[in-house]
Amino acid sequence: MTRPIRVLVAKPGLDGHDRGAKVVAAALRDAGMEVIYTGLHQTPEMIATAAVQEDVDVVGLSILSGAHMTLFPRVRALLLEAGREDILLTGGGIIPKEDMDALNAQGIARLFGPGTSTQDLVDYIRTWFAAREQQIS
Incomplete structure (x- = not known):
């Protein structure tokens, strides 16, 4: 890697549980990534802006509220409107497999459920970033 991977970790909506998002943010930081954590109660507009x-490479949404079928597509649409289709939109939370599949079909990247190791997430982001950097070169 020629530079650190920049990741924005966000908690959209009214969900007030951010322990998982903070654990993920710390794990990504420990892995050498630059992490911006936006805090609780962010709107999709705030996240995309x-x-x-922040010129990030990755946006990771943590959603436990059940609003994933609305929030992921909205953030994706706002990123596309801003001309940032190059940003990886990933995340996790309590998301049924069939919803993960539906979101993947809409251009949302791999989603991670409860019990996923932070190393799996780190490896996924690093692999994606390396492939993207290779395409750019």
Whole structure:
């Protein structure tokens, strides 16, 4: 890697549980990534704006509220509107497999459920970033 991977970790909606998001943010930081954590109660607009302003490579949403079928597509649409289709949109939470599949079909990257090791997430992001950097070169 020529530079650190920049990741924005966000908690959209009214869900007030952010322990998992903080654990993920710390694990990504420990893996050498630059992490911006936006905190609780972010709107999709706030998340997309922060992603563009911070020039991140990855946006990771943590959603436990059940609103994943609305929030992931909305953030994706806002990133596309901003011309940032190059940003990897991933995340996790309590998301049924069939919803994960439906979101993947809409352009949302791999989603991670409860019990996923943080190393799996780190490896996924590093692999994606390396492939993207290779395409750019």
